Every structure is written in structure tokens, then in C-alpha cells.
Amino acid sequence: MPDFLPIAYFEGNFVPFKDANISIATHALHYGTGAFGGLRGTINPQNPKQVLLFRLDRHCKRLSNSAKYLHYDLPATKIYDVIKDFVSKNAPTNPFYIRPFVYTSDLGVAPRLHNIEKNFFVYGLEMGDYLSPDGISCRISSWYRQEDRSLPLRGKISGAYITSALAKTEAVDAGFDEAILMNSQGKVCEATGMNIFMVRNDKLITPSFDQDILEGITRDSVITIAKNLGLEVEQREIDKTELFIADELFLCGTAAKVTPVKRVENYHLSPERPITTKIKETLTAITENRDPNYQDWITVIDL
Ligand code: PMP
Structure with a gap:
């Protein structure tokens, strides 16, 4: 409880x-x-x-x-x-x-x-850590994210979470920590309650809004942070097979914060993840109001 x-x-x-x-x-x-x-x-x-x-x-x-x-x-x-x-x-x-x-x-x-x-x-x-901050394993789900033509995916509609629940349990039953869902076109979409980012050749890449993703607020924050760190950010379709050869991969969301992915199916990713680490550290500093550049993202409530 x-x-x-x-x-x-x-x-x-x-x-x-x-x-x-x-x-x-x-x-x-x-x-x-x-x-x-x-x-x-x-x-x-x-x-x-x-x-x-x-x-x-x-x-x-x-x-x-x-x-x-x-x-x-x-x-x-x-x-x-x-x-x-x-x-x-x-x-x-x-x-x-x-x-x-x-x-x-x-x-x-x-x-x-x-x-x-x-x-x-x-x-x-x-709430403490939702997923292990040291990194997790992900299964490619046999369940596909719904399509925007069937329900409004930009809202966090409770009924839509049946797909997340099915995917999460399928992944855990198979010995993985999390699931990565494809969209109906077979392109990478997101995890059960997190958006996904991949690093390839020093570039940060994430599925664009037209890929049936949730418009995640952490995703938006990561993009801003990355650009301010001088990184190139690309929002586009991602093929499943790109995940297997990514230089770095992480999930992000309010609960998950920035969670590195160590393994997708049986493809092991490098334990060296400088970009993920930098973004994660910056986000932590921001949420603790230690970064003067992002104070407008923080609401302070005096108790
Ligand atoms: N995708 C789904 C399906 C989610 O439930 C969440 C959690 N809200 C996210 C992505 C991440 O969104 P946010 O960063 O706004 O928490």
C-alpha cells in the first residue's frame, strides 16, 4: 500500500x-x-x-x-x-x-x-524511484500503442492505459523491467508511461508528435535542456532496429525521471552514457531549484 x-x-x-x-x-x-x-x-x-x-x-x-x-x-x-x-x-x-x-x-x-x-x-x-536509476532492460512489446484516430492520445485518458498495463505485465513476465511499444505503423513510439530518447552519433533523437506519442512534459524539458547544452535534437520516425545499435537510450517521464536503458531484448547497450548522464544531472538540479536558468519551471510553495 x-x-x-x-x-x-x-x-x-x-x-x-x-x-x-x-x-x-x-x-x-x-x-x-x-x-x-x-x-x-x-x-x-x-x-x-x-x-x-x-x-x-x-x-x-x-x-x-x-x-x-x-x-x-x-x-x-x-x-x-x-x-x-x-x-x-x-x-x-x-x-x-x-x-x-x-x-x-x-x-x-x-x-x-x-x-x-x-x-x-x-x-x-x-514516491521515490519508479524505475532503477542505474538502468533497466526493455522488451519490445507485442502490444502496439493506439492511434490518434481512435482516441485522443494527447490527453492522458484513463481507458487508454489498458495497453500500458498489458505491455508492462508482458515485459515483466518475460523477465524485463519495461516495455517499448511500437505505433500502428511499426515505428518506435514510447514505453508504458514514459517517452523515449536515443543517442546516435552525438545526436539526440526522439519520435515526433505525429508518431502517436503522449506529449510528455519531461520530453519537452529534455529537448530544451539538450538544445541549451549545445546538442543537436532530431524529432522523427525511429525504426525498431535503431534501438539495438543506439549509442545511448533512455526513457523519461514524471515518475521515471531520466532512466537509462541497459538492454533492449538481447542487445546490450554501452555502460558509457555521457549524454544521458549530463541531461539527467541537469534535470535533477532544475527540479531541486539549483539551476538559475530554469527557475521559471519551478513553483515554490512555502509551508
Ligand atoms: N507516455 C505516457 C503514456 C505516460 O503516461 C507518461 C507519463 N505522464 C509519459 C509518456 C511521460 O509524460 P510526462 O513527462 O509528462 O510525465
Whole structure:
């Protein structure tokens, strides 16, 4: 059982986490008609009475856009205010993860998005490393990422995560740590909850937005950091076989941060990964508000 933060935001109020419960008839539970966000909070290493949130505005904007896909008008400013209050009321003392969720809260049956009650909750849990920071093994999944013509992949729609769950379990059952999914065109897409980057010939390469990826906020941050470090960044289609001969490979996401890949299927990657290491160190410094060049990415909350 995770260590949940004691207070949740539920049906418009802050309540004890244990009292924030939904009915078994909740529409979203049956039809996957929810969407979530996920962001990390860090305790400022220089001041334990301060919480640092990474790219809060971007996370709120993406969730507000996800809500739009569900025909739910929830302004990013509202999400922003609730999350700031949520953090103040919980006063966390360890690194944590915030999970805001928008959903069809109606108790009626029949999948639809019109004439139906919607709602928004937020809860949190303490979170350390999601994947081993020293590197992981990845299986090429037999499951393919969905297509944008079937569902809005730019939103983190809860129902879509069945594919991630299938892929993750398939990989773990086969002795791997994570899965890399191809898109419907057979090109490299992403992992079960992370975007993917490859280094070849000193160039950083990641699938472009037209490859059915999630528009990851860590991905966006990595691209900015890399360009500021003077690296060339290319966003394009990636063939599966390029992964096997990559100079470096890493996954990135809010939970996973920057996680190096040591092995894809039975292809072992070099333990030397200077570019991954530099990007990872820079991102860590930014999230701890130690890098003056990126302070506008950090929201400081005084407890
Ligand atoms: N892809 C998927 C499917 C995800 O769930 C996530 C996690 N949100 C990511 C990529 C990475 O996105 P972000 O960097 O915004 O956390």
C-alpha cells in the first residue's frame, strides 16, 4: 500500500484521504472516461519548509486539455489553485507524486460524454524511484500503442492505459523491467508511461508528435535542456532496429525521471552514457531549484 498524503481534494472540498471514495456505479470506472495528470513534488534540499513543483503550469494545461476531450470545461487556473492548496494542506516531508483526475462521476450506464455529471479530484502519495536509476532492460512489446484516430492520445485518458498495463505485465513476465511499444505503423513510439530518447552519433533523437506519442512534459524539458547544452535534437520516425545499435537510450517521464536503458531484448547497450548522464544531472538540479536558468519551471510553495 503506498504512503498516501493525508488530505485529498474530492467533490469540491479538502477531506481526509480515507473519506474520498467513489461508488462502484461510477461511469468512468466502467468506460475509462477519465483523464489524469501526474506531477512530482520535491522538498527543497536548501529549505525543508518549501515544496518545489516542476512545471506546474504545463501539467495543469495538459489536464485541462484532457478534460476538454471529455467535454468537461475545467480551466487550468482552477486546477493550479487546487493543487497549490492541496500541497499546503498536506505539508509533505518526503518526495511525493500528485495525481489529479477528471472523470465522468455520474452513476448512470451507457458510454457517452454529453448530459453527464463530471468531477475532479486530487490525491497524492510519497514516491521515490519508479524505475532503477542505474538502468533497466526493455522488451519490445507485442502490444502496439493506439492511434490518434481512435482516441485522443494527447490527453492522458484513463481507458487508454489498458495497453500500458498489458505491455508492462508482458515485459515483466518475460523477465524485463519495461516495455517499448511500437505505433500502428511499426515505428518506435514510447514505453508504458514514459517517452523515449536515443543517442546516435552525438545526436539526440526522439519520435515526433505525429508518431502517436503522449506529449510528455519531461520530453519537452529534455529537448530544451539538450538544445541549451549545445546538442543537436532530431524529432522523427525511429525504426525498431535503431534501438539495438543506439549509442545511448533512455526513457523519461514524471515518475521515471531520466532512466537509462541497459538492454533492449538481447542487445546490450554501452555502460558509457555521457549524454544521458549530463541531461539527467541537469534535470535533477532544475527540479531541486539549483539551476538559475530554469527557475521559471519551478513553483515554490512555502509551508
Ligand atoms: N507516455 C505516457 C503514456 C505516460 O503516461 C507518461 C507519463 N505522464 C509519459 C509518456 C511521460 O509524460 P510526462 O513527462 O509528462 O510525465
